[in-house]
Amino acid sequence: MSHEKSLFEASHYVPGSNGLLSPFEPGTRNLPAGYQLAPGFGFLSTDIVFEKDVAVTLRDGVTIYVDVFRPAGDEKVPVIVAWSPYGKSQRTAPGVVGLLTMIGLDSSKVSGLEKFEGPDPAYWCAQGYAICNPDPRGIAESEGDSAMFGRQEGNDCYDLIEWLADQDWCSGKVAMSGTSYLAVAQWITAAEQPPHLAAINPVEGFSDVYRDLVMRGGMPDTGFAERLQLYSYAGKNKREDILAEVERYPLVNDLWDDKTPRFEKISVPAYVVASYSSTLHTKGTFRAWRRISSEEKWLRIHDNQEWPDYYDEANVEDLRRFFDRYLKGADNGWERTPPVRYSVLDLEGGNRVNQPASEFPPAGAVDTKYYLHGLRRTLNAEPPSQEVAVAYDAESNPGLVSFTVRFPEETVLVGYPKARLWVEAKGADDMDLFVLVQKLDAYGTHLQEFTIPNQNAMVQDLTERGASVLRYKGSDGRLRVSARHLDKALSTDAVPAHSFDRVEKLQPGEIADIEIDLAPVGLVLYPGQQLRLVVSAHNPLGAHMPATRDCIPQNNGTHVIHTGGNHASYLQLPVLRSANGG
Numbered sequence: 001m002s003h004e005k006s007l008f009e010a011s012h013y014v015p016g017s018n019g020l021l022s023p024f025e026p027g028t029r030n031l032p033a034g035y036q037l038a039p040g041f042g043f044l045s046t047d048i049v050f051e052k053d054v055a056v057t058l059r060d061g062v063t064i065y066v067d068v069f070r071p072a073g074d075e076k077v078p079v080i081v082a083w084s085p086y087g088k089s090q091r092t093a094p095g096v097v098g099l100l101t102m103i104g105l106d107s108s109k110v111s112g113l114e115k116f117e118g119p120d121p122a123y124w125c126a127q128g129y130a131i132c133n134p135d136p137r138g139i140a141e142s143e144g145d146s147a148m149f150g151r152q153e154g155n156d157c158y159d160l161i162e163w164l165a166d167q168d169w170c171s172g173k174v175a176m177s178g179t180s181y182l183a184v185a186q187w188i189t190a191a192e193q194p195p196h197l198a199a200i201n202p203v204e205g206f207s208d209v210y211r212d213l214v215m216r217g218g219m220p221d222t223g224f225a226e227r228l229q230l231y232s233y234a235g236k237n238k239r240e241d242i243l244a245e246v247e248r249y250p251l252v253n254d255l256w257d258d259k260t261p262r263f264e265k266i267s268v269p270a271y272v273v274a275s276y277s278s279t280l281h282t283k284g285t286f287r288a289w290r291r292i293s294s295e296e297k298w299l300r301i302h303d304n305q306e307w308p309d310y311y312d313e314a315n316v317e318d319l320r321r322f323f324d325r326y327l328k329g330a331d332n333g334w335e336r337t338p339p340v341r342y343s344v345l346d347l348e349g350g351n352r353v354n355q356p357a358s359e360f361p362p363a364g365a366v367d368t369k370y371y372l373h374g375l376r377r378t379l380n381a382e383p384p385s386q387e388v389a390v391a392y393d394a395e396s397n398p399g400l401v402s403f404t405v406r407f408p409e410e411t412v413l414v415g416y417p418k419a420r421l422w423v424e425a426k427g428a429d430d431m432d433l434f435v436l437v438q439k440l441d442a443y444g445t446h447l448q449e450f451t452i453p454n455q456n457a458m459v460q461d462l463t464e465r466g467a468s469v470l471r472y473k474g475s476d477g478r479l480r481v482s483a484r485h486l487d488k489a490l491s492t493d494a495v496p497a498h499s500f501d502r503v504e505k506l507q508p509g510e511i512a513d514i515e516i517d518l519a520p521v522g523l524v525l526y527p528g529q530q531l532r533l534v535v536s537a538h539n540p541l542g543a544h545m546p547a548t549r550d551c552i553p554q555n556n557g558t559h560v561i562h563t564g565g566n567h568a569s570y571l572q573l574p575v576l577r578s579a580n581g582g
Helices: 094-103 121-126 151-165 181-190 209-214 223-231 242-248 254-258 282-291 306-311 313-327 457-462
Strands: 007-009 027-031 048-057 063-071 077-081 130-135 170-179 197-203 238-240 270-275 297-302 340-344 352-357 365-373 378-380 388-393 400-406 411-415 418-426 432-440 475-480 512-517 521-525 530-536 558-563 570-576
Touching: 048 121, 048 151, 063 077, 063 121, 063 151, 077 151, 077 313, 094 306, 094 457, 121 130, 130 151, 151 170, 151 181, 170 181, 170 306, 170 313, 181 197, 197 306, 197 313, 209 223, 209 242, 209 282, 223 242, 270 282, 270 306, 270 313, 297 313, 306 313, 340 411, 340 521, 365 400, 365 411, 365 530, 365 558, 388 400, 418 432, 418 530, 432 512, 432 521, 475 512
Parallel strands: 077 130, 077 170, 170 197, 197 270, 270 297, 297 340, 378 400
Antiparallel strands: 007 238, 027 048, 048 063, 063 130, 340 352, 365 378, 365 570, 388 558, 400 530, 411 521, 411 570, 418 512, 418 558, 418 570, 432 475, 432 530
8 A cells, every 4th residue: 555654843852951962063073081971970981082063964865963972092993883763962961961861871871972762982982882873864963854663764774774783983893772662773773784793782672663652452542653753863954754644544554564674684683671560571581582583693592671670781791792703703702692581570679680591482381271250259260160251341431340360379470471362342342451460469469560760759650540551460462352463473362463454343232352462571470379360341551651542442331251161261371381482
């Protein structure tokens, strides 16, 4: 299907508004050891050459501007690219400083020269690397119109990588690193196969704009996309209106395909970092890791939020070993790193991290069905012989139904959960369903865990009904029932994948068989503790981030969940049978 992108004028750009180094000032300067960008930030340990607002011409003649930080001296060095529209110097913008301070990150641990969510030049230049912070097409002083994700962005970053590799200070080896948007850009760029891209380090980034960002579960959820569009694409020209595109193209078409990386073409060494707790990034990060073609790929699943994890000293050193191997050719034994290092959460302070495995789920994880019992409201090992339907008013409060199971012995779950449900709508022809798997203690109390260092009263308030990436409340999934058609080529028994290319409304009296993929899980339950499966007409987690608009489901009438008999709905959980966790 052909399409025409909708663009509108960006009118809010004010030069210099992003951060301390935002003013357009082309030139080269030296930052000596001991240099401090601003009070509260760290000091440089080594001399750095700072080339500011360097012009780079792309293949179509558009000029973008980049900042380059590199070690002083004549040695040729590899370079790491941090690609995003967030402004080359946004890390020192008041809003970003306030956000990171709010979650408990200490600015003195970084120099402030890093792009928001990107690698810190203070560390990497001291280790013999350069850092490139670009303003992509249409951002700040860079020419052209902004496009959100897609192959245009991949081609632009390709051109930058090849330009960098040709600079007289560069060794010819280029990598990419960063979290969130900076990770998304890596999937997109690596699929274009720039010849001098030697390695990537995507940390917590969605990999499918349609499925992860704007139409999660087939229902419109554009709050975070709106935030991106309004506040992250600041420039003088036009920017893509992704909100209008969602309204115009609610089904998957070539526009959304263009914004989905061609995973099979990603073949460079990849060090992928994920978590179970990012309601924005978790599913997309795992999906990309599964589908990329790289023979040399590693997955580390951490137990907190991406920003504290990315700047943690031990994790930065771990990443340096990866880059040293593939950008400097160091014989440092990196290949002996386990292909998978996963975490197991207990939500009571005893998380297990860096559990080694050769794959994910680890060997010994067995997909195990727990059948819904509508009469007892339990989850059972065997399907109930009697069919029982459980109903709730989709417009009422609480508008949900739940089922629990108690574990008599320690049980570890690691892998991909899913729900297979038989559902019916009365008084409606569609259903927006939300599923959440919660851990309960022996007394039935819902266990949760903050993913950030700060847990003060303000953070408690923010995460009570939203800001879900900052507090983990369980494995979640969602589906608009009219979008239930499975993509047979991509679906597996463990991870159903929906095509989202058609609408199949429910007929009166129709009982639909649906599968809902839930976020990957790593969770231990001790004797007497419980799991609770919640099926709801409302989003139980709220929006991803503070000040972000939540998804509003389109529900009415009565939702019916069928259990037992010929309609034996179940929750499938990956139960780890091996004693050592793989």
